[in-house]
Amino acid sequence: MKREPFFWVTISCGLVIMAFILLPLIELMTAPSVSMLKETIKDKDVVRSIWLSIYTAGSAALISFVFGTPLAYLLARSEFRGKRLVEGIIDLPIVIPHPVVGIAILSVAGKNHWIGQLFSELGIRIMGSVTGIIIVLTFVGLPFYINAVRGGFESISPRLEKVSRSLGASMFTTFFRITFPLAWRSMLVGIIMCSARAISEFGAVVIVAYHPMIAPVMIYERFEAYGLKYSQPVAVWLVFICLVLFLILRMLTLRKPKEA
Amino acid sequence: MITVEGLNISLPGFRLRDINLSIKENEFFILMGPTGAGKTVLLEAIAGLIPVTSGKIIIGKNEVTRLSPEKRDVSIVYQDYALFPHLTVQENITYGLHFHRIEKHQAEKRLNRMLEILNLSPLQDRLPINLSGGEKQRVALARALIVNPRLLLLDEPLSALDRGFREEVRNALKKLHQSSNVTFLMVTHDFAEALSLAERAAIMDKGRIEQTGSIEDIFQRPGSTFVADFVGMKNLFAAQFRDTRAIIKNLEVELGRQPINSHGYIAIRPEDIVISKEALHSSMRNSFLGTVIGVFDQGFYYEVHIEVKNVIFKSLITKRSLLELKILEGADIFFSFKSTAIHNF
Numbered sequence: 269m270k271r272e273p274f275f276w277v278t279i280s281c282g283l284v285i286m287a288f289i290l291l292p293l294i295e296l297m298t299a300p301s302v303s304m305l306k307e308t309i310k311d312k313d314v315v316r317s318i319w320l321s322i323y324t325a326g327s328a329a330l331i332s333f334v335f336g337t338p339l340a341y342l343l344a345r346s347e348f349r350g351k352r353l354v355e356g357i358i359d360l361p362i363v364i365p366h367p368v369v370g371i372a373i374l375s376v377a378g379k380n381h382w383i384g385q386l387f388s389e390l391g392i393r394i395m396g397s398v399t400g401i402i403i404v405l406t407f408v409g410l411p412f413y414i415n416a417v418r419g420g421f422e423s424i425s426p427r428l429e430k431v432s433r434s435l436g437a438s439m440f441t442t443f444f445r446i447t448f449p450l451a452w453r454s455m456l457v458g459i460i461m462c463s464a465r466a467i468s469e470f471g472a473v474v475i476v477a478y479h480p481m482i483a484p485v486m487i488y489e490r491f492e493a494y495g496l497k498y499s500q501p502v503a504v505w506l507v508f509i510c511l512v513l514f515l516i517l518r519m520l521t522l523r524k525p526k527e528a
Numbered sequence: 529m530i531t532v533e534g535l536n537i538s539l540p541g542f543r544l545r546d547i548n549l550s551i552k553e554n555e556f557f558i559l560m561g562p563t564g565a566g567k568t569v570l571l572e573a574i575a576g577l578i579p580v581t582s583g584k585i586i587i588g589k590n591e592v593t594r595l596s597p598e599k600r601d602v603s604i605v606y607q608d609y610a611l612f613p614h615l616t617v618q619e620n621i622t623y624g625l626h627f628h629r630i631e632k633h634q635a636e637k638r639l640n641r642m643l644e645i646l647n648l649s650p651l652q653d654r655l656p657i658n659l660s661g662g663e664k665q666r667v668a669l670a671r672a673l674i675v676n677p678r679l680l681l682l683d684e685p686l687s688a689l690d691r692g693f694r695e696e697v698r699n700a701l702k703k704l705h706q707s708s709n710v711t712f713l714m715v716t717h718d719f720a721e722a723l724s725l726a727e728r729a730a731i732m733d734k735g736r737i738e739q740t741g742s743i744e745d746i747f748q749r750p751g752s753t754f755v756a757d758f759v760g761m762k763n764l765f766a767a768q769f770r771d772t773r774a775i776i777k778n779l780e781v782e783l784g785r786q787p788i789n790s791h792g793y794i795a796i797r798p799e800d801i802v803i804s805k806e807a808l809h810s811s812m813r814n815s816f817l818g819t820v821i822g823v824f825d826q827g828f829y830y831e832v833h834i835e836v837k838n839v840i841f842k843s844l845i846t847k848r849s850l851l852e853l854k855i856l857e858g859a860d861i862f863f864s865f866k867s868t869a870i871h872n873f
Contacts, residue, residue: 347540427610430577433597434604435675436627445623449614 293507300501308501314486318505321483324398325466328405329459332413337455340414341447344421362411366471373404373476400476405466413462420454421447453520460517467510529553530574530679530711535583537573544569544735547583551679551728556705556712558722558743561732562758567715570732571681574713575602587678598627603672607684609664611656617667618652624675642670645707646700662693666700673704682714686721701725719747719761723793731755747795761871762831762842763796774872779837782813784867793872800869801843803832804862805853815864820857823850830855834863 300308308314343355361369377384377394387394394400424447432442470484478485483506491499535547544566551557559567572578574585576597585593592600603624611620621642625635643649646666656664665685672680685701686694702725705712716722722729722743730740731754738758739751746755747764756762767774769787774780774794781794802808807815818836829844832855843863845853855861 425608425610427606427608428612430572430575430597431604431606431610431671432612432623433577434575434600434602435624435671436598437624438596438598441627446612 296500297504297507300497300504304501305504309505313481314502314505317481317483317486317502318509320398320401320480321467321506322509324401324405324482325409325463327402328409328466329413329463331402331406332410332462333455333459336410336414336458337417340417340458341421341443343414344418345426358411358414360411361408366408366469367475369407370404370472370475373400373407373472377403377476394476396477396479398477398480401473401480401482404472404476405469408469408472409462409466412465413458416458416461417451417454420451420457423454424450457517457520460513460520464510464513464517467506467513529586529588530713531584531586532570532574533584533586535570535573535585536581537569537578538581539569539578542566542569542735544573547737549730549737549740551711551713554705554709554711555728556714556726558726558729559713559715559732560717560722560729560758561738564734565732566735567732568683569735571604571683571713571715574679575604575681576600577604601675601678602681603675603677603679604681605665605668605672605683605685607688609656609661609668609688611659611664611667611671613656615655616652617648617654617656617659620656620667621648621670621674623671628675638674638676642674645703646670660693661689662696665689665693665697669697669700669704673708673710677710679711679713682712684715684717687717698724719759731758733758744793760797761795762798763801765794765839766792767794767872768792769872774870776839777837779816779839781870782867783870783872784813787872795871796841796865796869798831798842798844801841801863801865803834803843803845803849803853803855804864807862808864810864812864813867814870815862817860817862820855820859820861823855823857834861 392399428446429442432446473482474485487499487502490502530551532547532549537544547570561567569578573580576595580593584591622639646669648666648670651663686697689697726743729743729746731738731746733754739746739755747759765776767776772783772785774783816836818834820832821835822833824831830847830850832843832845834841
């Protein structure tokens, strides 16, 4: 059968996009020599910054898990006035430019705001601290967690919970015996999405905390101070970690969930 | 005894208004009505899964209107089975036992009884995804009944099943109802199901109950045009069967076949009854001479009521035939119907 011209348009656009994504990444990954990569990972500053990136992104995901799960459940299960508004607010951090996020958080955490004053009285520092970084990363990562988990809850029939209740289980028991075992996969996906988003944040973090240095800030600094060649190996290590996260995500989502 | 008194429910875009029902202990009660009538809402309200605006729900001697669902002893079975997909058949069935203080020995006894009655023993370790529709619904029934509920709610439990499975689950329902002292309240669209399972029923429409009564009453003496329309089969008679004949009071009707699966009813749709001036000599096996006792305008059609030997048949004819045949109240007239037009349940 002769293929339509339209078919060739779709194929060639697809190929252009594949090349557009893969070429720079492959170029980046193959640029530094193995010895240079080894040397970089021995650099204590590099290890510290990558570890800090993982640690802060993981903490942001954990906070999203604790506070985001109940909200995701609420959004999946109930209809209420202003629900669209709440959904819009949750998505705000996705659409706001990253440096603006940093500035916005600083304006609440600064000395001119009562929350900032409260924090400084409690001895909590936001500016230039790990706490500050975690707050920023939670801000940008939270929507990804909530949206993923909400979808997971929505795919579980409310009737399962109703049947469980009618058989004598309380709402808490029902959640832990029925809803959670069926939704944990989407929670894991949410945690990975959230931390993947958090680990790549630069613009907001650099405003709140240049030091201690997370990996993206260090890459930027090395690029500014020493040029492309010195920033590449750190970038490769960071990409490698992001890829591992991404691979886990794909593996989890590709496996077919059980059907009722 | 389950009593619903003046129940009102307001949901976004839907309301239940002034629902009154009274279901006897160990009765099999049917709720019928078109889609969107509010049948599922009523079931879920009785189970405590939907908040009630006003009115009372009383189970036995206890008012349960404000009680949370887990404290009501009301089990529910849905059309789509709602089995827990991550649990095996056995784990599904015994799920409710965790929340009732039951000795291990007693729990095992109940499980084995359920497995036996519903013929589920060979499937115990399977996951729901590996079951047929009929098997799934039998598991759902076992899960609902193992906790010995006071009331079992069934939301169209047979509608999603293929014909063969439907018969199988229907028989299981009948057996379960007879062998337990649980009260059954079932929603269905299917008249044959209603007739074969229940004694009494209620018809719902637009959030209200239109009529409550014995099944026969509802079919024979519809209280409103809606119910009359809804039940459609206007000629419904309790009958005794002798060989290939059905006997209604003193009237013999030829079925032309052995009655199948009989629960003692025959039904003929009014449009299947043909009226004529002279006796028809055709393939119609049943032909009678009766007296017209009423003619009712139905818009495009006229409904003619004809009495013979104290049995009233209802026939639908066009206005033109009405004029041609000069049908008037009190006139004697022939009417006939094919034996194939007779349904029996």
